[in-house]
Amino acid sequence: MTESNGAEQTGGITQDEGAAPGEAAAQAAMPDWEKRFRAPRVGLPQWAEDAPDRSLFVSNVTGTFELYAWDRATGEQRQATDRPNGTTGGVLSPDGEWIWWFSDADGDEFGVWMRQPFHGGADEPAAPGLAPSYPSGLALGRDGTAVVGRSTDKGGSTVHVARPGAEPVEIYHHEESAGVGDLSHDGTLIAIEHTEHGDAMHSAIRIVRTDGTTVAELDDTRGGTEELGLTAMGFAPVDGDCRLLVGHQRRGRWEPMLWDAATGEETALALDLPGDLHADWYPDGSALLVEHSYRARSELWRYDLAGGGLSRLDTPEGTVSGALPRPDGTVEFVWSSAATPPAVRSTSGQLVLEPPRVPGGIGRAPHSVPVSDAWVEGPGGKVHALVQKPEGEGPFPTVFEVHGGPTWHDSDVFAAGPAAWVDHGFAVVRVNYRGSTGYGRAWTDALKHRVGLIELEDIAAVRDWAVASGLADPGRLVLAGGSWGGYLTLLGLGTQPDAWALGLAAVPVADYVTAYHDEMEALKALDRTLLGGTPEEVPERYAASSPLTYVDEVRAPVYISAGMNDPRCPIRQIENYVDRLKDRAHPLEVYRYDAGHGSLVVEERVKQLRLEIAFAERHLGRRPDRSEG
Template sequence: MDGMSEPRWVQRYRAARISLPDWAEDAPDRAAFVSNATGTFEIYAWDRASGQRRRVTDRPNGTTSAVLPPDGRHIWWFDDTDGDEFGVWKRQPFDGGPDEAAVPGLRPSFPAGLVLGRDGTAYVGRSTDGEGTTVFRCSPGADPQEIYRHQESGGVGDLSHDGRLLCLEHTEHGDSMHSSLRVVDAATGAARADLDDVTGQAEPHGLACLGFAPVADDTRMLVAHQRRGRWEPMVWDPVSGEQREIELGLPGDVQAEWYPDGSALLVEHTHHARSELYRYDLAAGRLERLETPSGSVSGATARPDGSVEYLWSSAAEPSQVRSTAGHLVLEPPGPRAPGSVPVEDAWVAGPGGKVHALVQRPDAAEFGAGPHPTVFEIHGGPAWHDSDAFAPGPAAWVDHGYAVVRINYRGSTGYGQEWTDALKHRVGLIELEDIAAVREWAVSSRLADPERLVLAGGSWGGYLTLLGLGTQPESWAVGLAAVPVADYVTAYHDEMEGLKALDRTLLGGTPEQVPERFEASSPLTYVEAVRAPVFISAGTNDPRCPIRQIENYVARLEKSGKPHEVYRYDAGHGSLVVDERIKQVRLELAFAAAHLGTAAPRG
């Protein structure tokens, strides 16, 4: 079957997509991006002057992590094993050639940031079991030099333009949800300045390094802070100590980056699941709206000519790399993905405040006015949020006559720090309270057929799916859990070090210190109560939701005689191979159809 004769949901997955191109600071015509043009997500080089594109990586399970040094002479990419996220950095000449070890002498690890200096020096963040976080200074021709080590999670932020100051993000205070910043001497690791909104604070606030000023002889750093209960920008000079909080009067979360000449900030404002762009003139204190279509901006960058390039989409329209100059920046090869239906907003009263949900309805002419079989597609993270952005998964369900409801439960970003931080100690159970409130609304409004409700999600969404099937067994007809946490205690012991730190923060300690909290939040605790048939898909190399804890849950399902299917595949936390992803969606559609009596998968 050729691509154009395949059903629309398959065409959406097959259509080539591209990420926002990243460009070399001192060679802005040299750029790199990620694309699935060959059927697997890989790194590509793009010479903007000549228009030439070429594939840099070619690995069976794909590659998505790449960094360009300021001179753009090489592309650095992270080489793991079949998606296990444990590996080393390699590099390849920008114009092509053999790959080589980028930092000889460093053992494999989980990545914890990378920044590249103008003199060829690399600062490599690493995370490993037993070592916590380490940062190495790697100069050409010299052995790697350790300049930072701590048992808690952290990583590399940015390097000053002159290469003398290095910013580290760290959680030495033990709260992995709220990072602090330390600026160190890049040569020795000696501390030069600290910015900490956690230690000694009645209410901790997070900080994030957004980058040093991109001009010579300028030690200012752009920082994101939460001092007023949401993300906002601040300019901090770690040398002078001056702090300039920038109050923009925008109601949602605000992130920013420098314009290349350091005179202004490119502001990305996220509010109620949609985003927009602004330019903020630092000298004049003036905020100017940049025209973008309604929907979501998934990344933006200011170019040396003052234009802004951004990756945009909406639930109805596939993503495009656009420019504020009025043109498409880079178009992928082949046909564009078919569109889908727009989202509607629903605000539902929940136990912790109003819950925002995004709703997509199937075509009434083909499937009637409802109530519909409904998929409650739960996002991962948990520090993430669903937005008015294009997603082929929900669109596939809509094509098959399902309504889709996506819920920004407590724990989601984009609704203020209090909403994001609400999860502590009753992890999973709090989110499910919000999901239950939206479910009741969907049924009472006659959107959703109460006998055909599907709880589904991946990663943290897969975890909430399994937990919901056990704690709300009468509410759901089918469960679809992709790469989930299933046995929280075993997951903690097997997962990557940074996630262990997050779990200690969320639950208040280790499984040995707070066993009752881990038990209350673990899907394994409630497996005997599960009534709905459950489909579980899992990557055998997943370091985030490892396979052993999933096998423990499956064994209990089998012992209890619960209806279930398990699909295991050779990858990590999800697949970067298009055919594999199509296979998984087809299996989920077929599983739901078999148990709900809905239409079989098209194609």
């Protein structure tokens, strides 16, 4: 693995002045679905709190997702990291002098924090003395102090305070999962999210001083019949202000409140909006930026703390994938819809940051088709699904693309994968099954003990609707997904063998017991919460939820892709499942690649989807690709 030396990077990124004739011809011949992957894009620029002209963003312009420094005052952009498997974990110090970035080995997520000067220079260990670990939160102070959250497979969770010129000091340790929430503006208080009570889905918050002594505790898992989660959204951006913005679930959904760690006072906020709410501080502390997520779309609001006024910011219908308020009162955000590629916009009406271009590079990503909404009666209530379909009349071969998480949700957002299937004549259905976020706490928390089986009941209800409505061809239904979606794919092929014509599983859980013993410690804690114990304590639940249990029932051809360095869905448990299918001489294709839980390399992503599409066409027949003209 090579790591970047900032002094060796070029001073800026040139704009595309037109491709050479041969390159232009190759680009013209490239199908739209590939262009959507290869088109340059940028993430939301993070700016240094005390130097707002200095920003850090992620881009794929080189073909690999890496970190870029952007000096807004001069317009200079500089590639900060350059590694074979890419880099996306990075943050700026408050003064904007340093870029901190996480260095792992080939995507295994186990490593150390490095840093380099903002304008270029050699990389160096950012917190010397800390051994490699999985990252679990990071907060940087104005005096150079760093609060580093860590976890290891055998050492549990720790929090260290690292000061310039001194050895890091451990101030927190527990066997259950925990992480750094935030550091107060004056650097005196640290918010730690922890699950010492044993429920990895519902965190409590402890405020400690930098020596580890406790100041206050907020724990909604105590004293009630239901366990409720909390999350630290950030301390007030003002010295001496001990208020922490806290996300809570006391009214059945995520919403913010203010908690004064010094006095214990809690202040509810009058935010009369349906759905889940996330909030962030405006830089002067006078208002909150509220991200409102409801029915697979999101929008932005401003909440003034003095008068309680709530006003909507101007964002198009679709999904805001991240937003930050600037010192001048404007808000920068990444917006897209299923039909429209992402862009970094501002409430000023301007585009904030155009994707970098290189000579001969591809321009903007082609548009796709919009989504429509389907609400289907399921065994646990109405299930929301998002549908995209190609031109023409159905029924279509249909890909049920299952999201990962499990506590995540699909939204009306631009995604190159589903758009590629539509280009190849497939309808795509994405189901926000029980366990998904965005539909209230009860919907998310329904996912316990009958893990996997609950989600598949909801997917089956939507599948039946898709067939009955004439959208989906019942003989050409594909179950597909990555991570938890890959797990549900393999489990669905075994528990619903007559329903699916094909299965495409990326980085899946395939053998739940072996996966538990090999995965990172934080995921073991989640599994204990979901299933009610370890495989030794509740073996019947792990067996009922493991794809390996039903492998002999699988009838559909199976395609599996797996990262050799994956700490979340480790390779050994996948090989156990593959071996069982091979013993049956079952139609199977396996693709292994040198990365972790997915890839940050564009060419690798294109290759994997190309293999999946080819596998589907071999077994289901080929339909015309409308992007080929």
